[in-house]
Amino acid sequence: MPSRRDCANAIRALAIDAIEKARSGHPGAPLGMADMAEALWRHGFRHNPADPAWPDRDRFVLSNGHASMLLYAVLHLTGYDLSMEEIKNFRQWGSRTPGHPERGLTPGVEMTTGPLGQGIASAVGMALAEALLAARFNTAEHTVVDHRTYAFCGEGCLMEGVSHEACALAAAWALGKLTVLFDANGVSIDGKVDAWFCEDVGRRYAAYGWQVIGPVDGHDGAALDAALAEARADTKRPALIICRTHIGFGSPKKDSSASHGAPLGEEAATATRRALGWTAAPFEIPDDIRAAWDARARGKALEDAWQDTFAAYAAAHPQLAAEFRRRMAGGLPDDWPQIVSRLMAAAMAGDKAEATRVASRKALEVLVPAVPELVGGSADLSGSVGTQTAASVPLDTASYSGNYLYYGVREFGMGAIMNGLAIHGGFIPYAGTFMAFSDQARNALRLSAIMGLRVVWVLTHDSIGVGEDGATHQPVEQIPTLRMIPNLHVWRPCDDVETAVAWRSALESAATPTCLALSRQKLPQLPRDEAQVAAIARGGYVLRECAGEPELILMATGSETALAVEAAVTLGARGRRVRVVSLPCAEVFDAQDAAWRESVLPSAVRCRLAVEAAAPSWWRKYVGLDGEIIGMEGFGVSAPGAVLFERFGFTADNVTARALALLERFGAAAGR
Known part of the structure; x- marks a missing residue:
């Protein structure tokens, strides 16, 4: 039986080999976090490599996405459909192992990461999705939603403001099934971080209301096991495990920014293998280590047990089971054509001039009670942007009932959390702010387009028609620059009918985010015949x-x-x-x-x-x-x-x- 360090070293070896072959990549973080990955993925992480879409799997997000070879090595070793040839083709044209993880390209990758901080923030959305689904679908006799969300991150993620925005909300929402493992190695691209990242991270997260564990030795498997067990035991607070590690562990470039973003080089790579005691040839994994990592049998047993539970659940609660299946598959309600008919009838009944933000709220008054997967919200502008309806129920963290979120003044965090809700499955998130403030969340919106997520932005006050608030609140460049983002639909409707069609399109566009550019000022209803409406x-x-x-x-x-x-x-x-x-x-x-x-x-x-x-x-x-x-x-x-x-x-x-x-x-x- 290989040791835990041997298993972790398999990650390190594959990372070194792939990065050296590509002559490109980031070896420092995979070398430093390998023991963290071994502790999580081999000791309690619930997943099935044969079915990356199993609904009740644990979710994992590599927020510091430059450490992608860590994740690819783990996915390969545990048995996902990621061959050694793909590892060898790291960062090459047409491979399933791009420089940063990409959702939809690599089996087992939940989220596209790379822009630091967003992975943690979207993990908050995933954890919230789990809590909301558990409250909706679990019964006294049957538990069909019961999984955890984990994220790895580094100092860079915690420097980014979006991590502050989202992590504060994670505590406010009591997301006890969220665990973040912080790779505290004290080094970034520019060198030792203590000159520019000197805050007490643990006290900061404690102030949010998180459970803070550590610092622990990030290279000690037993210490990591104990920390993970402690995190899982607290069901009311998200957990931050501070892991003290050495970037570039085992290499001559250990504890140096020189190991961060460039291959070690042949001489240093050879020295690292020698220091780790790794004697296998490049891209070769000894059979005993490969067997120790293989999670396919355990994963199948876990999913089979869940399938048995779900079968009993479906027999007892067929309607709930059908709704769960539909929502996790991303399908709209069976009566969607009838919902659309009501939506359009309400829009075409309008005969008075009104703002399209009001028309949007009228559309939501039809959609929210009819489409249970809609989860709305606003960045502290609910009344102004019209995202809260008569059927909107604010989130109650005691019961996790509700379909409306108060994000506070956190546009970037809001966008990343919406991405997480959509990534998890079972929800169509929408939220609103003023269009001029879409710039605050631009990178989250860009990521949703890259990932092909059904996320809806209600962007009101869309022009100089805002009036007295002046240039800071009057978007000028936002509409054309949003249109420049590939795979993003920007709708700027002129009246109630176009607004209703825009909402219909947004919900039917399962692989495309949508921005609705809506007016503050009243606009007339324009005449059309049936063909024009269509x-x-x-x-x-x-x-x-x-x-x-x-x-x-x-x-x-x-x-x-x-x-x-x-x-x-x-x-x-x-x-x-x-x-x-x-x-x-x-x-x-x-x-x-x-x-x-x-x-x-x-x-x-x-x-x-x-x-x-x-x-x-x-x-x-x-x-x-x-x-x-x-x-x-x-x-x-x-x-x-x-x-x-x-x-x-x-x-x-x-x-x-x-x-x-x-x-x-x-x-x-x-x-x-």
Whole structure:
């Protein structure tokens, strides 16, 4: 029987081999955290390598994602579908072992990590998901949800502000099944951290309300076992285990930043193997060590026992079991078509001007009671952004009932926690803040797009229409820069009906996050026929047609759409043929077939004018080099919203004048 250190050294050896072969990577953390990984993964971690999606598995997040070879080595050794060839192809094109862990690419990787701090923060969301699901589905006779969430992190994660935001909430929400193992090695890329990271981390986490264990020797298996047992025993407080370790353990570069982000080099790698007593050839694992790591039999037994429990549960509670299966699979309720019918009926009944943030709340009044997996929230702006409904129940940590979270003023933490809820499964998280503050959470939003998570952001106060709050609260660049993020849908609806369709799209887009850009000011309800209502779902459509072939296309989104319609009416009265195109979601429109896009924006019509109260350059892709854009060239100012729209040229009269000038220019060019 190999020793625990031998088993940990298998991780170290694979990390050295893969990083040396790739000539790229981070050996220091895998060498330093190998004993921590051995203690967790071989002593109590509940998982089944043959079924990485088993619903009641423990969750693991490597928050310091640069230590990816630690995780890949563990997944390979325990029996996941990650071959030695993939280990050898570390950081190479087409491999399942990228430089940082990526969800959906490598079996057993729960979350894409790399931006430090977000892994811990999303682990909070995963732990919350477990608590909420346990309260919803467990019964007195049957426990079908009972697992833990673990995260590894380093000093860098704890320096990042997002870890502060989320970890404070973890304590407030009493997430006792969350355990974070802190790799306290005292070194980062710039060297010894004591000059810039000198706080007492343990006291900080104790102040949050966490259970703080240690410091313990992070290379002592027995000490780590005891710490993990202590963490598991406290069911009311999340636990931080402070593990004193040596970065680059066993190498000549131990305790030095030189081991952090570059291969050890052949000479140092050989010396490390010698110091560890590791005699196997590169990429070879002795049979006894491989057998000691193999978790497939134990994992199968654990899942089989759970399946037996779930079968008895399903027999006793078939409706609960069916809902659990559906939610964990990511499917919408069976009566989704009927829910959509009610959603659209409520939207089309509106006949008065109102803000699209109000229209969004009206949509949620239909959706929240009908879609139980919706979990809402806000960064201290519930009333302003309209995310709290009559069916919203604030979280009660005594019973873990509720479907609404008060995140406080923590936009970044909110975004990362929403990601965690979505990653875990069983929930569709949505939450709101002002659009100008989306920048605070941008990296969490970017990660949700990379991972393909169904997360919905309600971003209100979407333009200079905010008014008196001034430039700090008036988004100008946010809408176009959000549109630049791949795999993100940005909907900017113009009225109740477009808002309802945006919500429908957000919930039906199972692998894409959505941002809803919503107005503070009231907007008129625009007329449409049934075909136009159906066309909204295609992201862009003809809202107002002219008689005959159009000579000008006006394009707009959100609050500026009504201005385009009004200008088109005026221009039509002057005998000009003007089509109005509403483009509430460019990403969805761009994904349509070429025939649809051509039918909406015929290439023969080059005379085009776009209107949007945002930075204009993004629109060039639609208006071409010859068209024009009415947009915001600078920041806004403090004044009533109506005054700002007039001063910055967002009026029907200005749109009309600019359109006439453009038509004259095109006419003159044609005459020449």
